[in-house]
Amino acid sequence: MQLEFFPSRTVTFYIAKMFALRVVAVLAMLVLVLQMLDLLGESGKILEAGNGEAELWRYVTLRVPQLIETFLPYSVLLATILTLVQLNQNSEVISLKAAGLSAHQILAPLVLTAAAIAVLSFAFNERVVTRSAAALKAWQAVKYGEVPPESATKTNVWLADGPNVLYAQAISGSGKATRMTGVTWYRRDADRRVTDIVTAPSATYADPGWRLERPRGFAVQRAQAERMPAATVVAERVSLPQIAISKVDPDAEDLLTLRRSIAAMKDAGRRTAELESAWWHKISGPLSAVLMPLLGAVAAFGLARSGHVLIRAVIGMALGFAFFVVDNAALAMGNFGGYPPLLAAWAPFVLFALIGETVLIRTEE
Numbered sequence: 001m002q003l004e005f006f007p008s009r010t011v012t013f014y015i016a017k018m019f020a021l022r023v024v025a026v027l028a029m030l031v032l033v034l035q036m037l038d039l040l041g042e043s044g045k046i047l048e049a050g051n052g053e054a055e056l057w058r059y060v061t062l063r064v065p066q067l068i069e070t071f072l073p074y075s076v077l078l079a080t081i082l083t084l085v086q087l088n089q090n091s092e093v094i095s096l097k098a099a100g101l102s103a104h105q106i107l108a109p110l111v112l113t114a115a116a117i118a119v120l121s122f123a124f125n126e127r128v129v130t131r132s133a134a135a136l137k138a139w140q141a142v143k144y145g146e147v148p149p150e151s152a153t154k155t156n157v158w159l160a161d162g163p164n165v166l167y168a169q170a171i172s173g174s175g176k177a178t179r180m181t182g183v184t185w186y187r188r189d190a191d192r193r194v195t196d197i198v199t200a201p202s203a204t205y206a207d208p209g210w211r212l213e214r215p216r217g218f219a220v221q222r223a224q225a226e227r228m229p230a231a232t233v234v235a236e237r238v239s240l241p242q243i244a245i246s247k248v249d250p251d252a253e254d255l256l257t258l259r260r261s262i263a264a265m266k267d268a269g270r271r272t273a274e275l276e277s278a279w280w281h282k283i284s285g286p287l288s289a290v291l292m293p294l295l296g297a298v299a300a301f302g303l304a305r306s307g308h309v310l311i312r313a314v315i316g317m318a319l320g321f322a323f324f325v326v327d328n329a330a331l332a333m334g335n336f337g338g339y340p341p342l343l344a345a346w347a348p349f350v351l352f353a354l355i356g357e358t359v360l361i362r363t364e365e
Contacts (some may be wrong), residue, residue: 007096026131031068046059073288080296088299143282154172154243198217200230242291250275277341326348
């Protein structure tokens with residue numbers, strides 16, 4: 001009996017190369033098809049803003065990283081099924097088992113490759129996806145118009161000004177240089193009914209309050225427009241620290257930045273369960289690629305001539321997609337506070353790791 005975890009060097013590189021090529025091919029196919037469909041739905045909005053072909057390509061470059069992040073685990077699952085089915089049909093699995101290799105040793109090259117893919121995926125998400133997500137959301141907030149040059153842009157922000165409400169399509173800059181664009185201020189009475197609406201293209205910090213540029217007013221009760229002073233200041237109770245924690249987008253922040261945002265919101269007494277779940281999922285999400293060879297392993301074993309290869313492949317796909325369903329459901333429960341954040345992010349991973357290992361041991365070991 002062999003005690004090594006991996007088969008020979010030749011076999012390891014052979015299976016790992018076959019698996020890696022299929023991951024790349026499946027991922028490229030999925031991203032290409034989905035990007036074409038997504039661009040069909042967004043191209044009209046982009047062109048309506050007076051943009052041209054260059055902006056369409058800009059949208060593609062910002063959207064593709066998000067598609068890669070979302071569908072890389074699915075690609076690893078499908079590539080696992082394709083690789084193992086081919087090894088089974090070519091009787092290579094039978095040959096390896098006849099040479100004394102266990103099922104775990106046959107799967108070891110796939111697990112090693114999936115672990116490398118998980119590390120690359122984590123680095124890609126931290127360095128590329130977060131920045132593209134932030135840039136795309138900032139661009140969409142101004143309806144594909146000109147985006148403020150600052151990188152730390154918050155979009156679609158609602159702020160409480162006592163009984164009143166201040167809304168900004170985008171907030172950029174920091175400290176006293178903070179600037180709002182697409183500003184709307186709602187004055188409300190004691191019964192929380194809107195009495196006046198003031199809009200402005202932009203606003204700057206007036207310390208205290210926010211000075212509106214070219215403001216326009218509307219009296220709701222009289223249903224008529226009102227002339228506003230050029231130097232109108234509103235929302236004096238909206239402070240700079242309030243804006244700093246007003247909206248945290250976990251998709252647009254890397255691991256360290258999100259941890260600091262969570263700490264700031266905790267200090268302000270804000271609820272952070274959703275953000276903590278997202279923080280843990282930034283680690284468990286890429287690591288789910290390591291599970292795919294284990295969940296798809298059922299496609300590798302059993303006689304190919306028995307006619308059950310397709311059934312085994314379907315079972316492997318069903319286990320893999322069941323993981324994604326449970327993972328999303330657990331994350332949603334964590335966001336609502338039903339599960340602790342750590343449990344919401346890691347319970348599906350541990351559960352399906354045990355399921356996959358149990359199936360493999362009971363059927364092949």
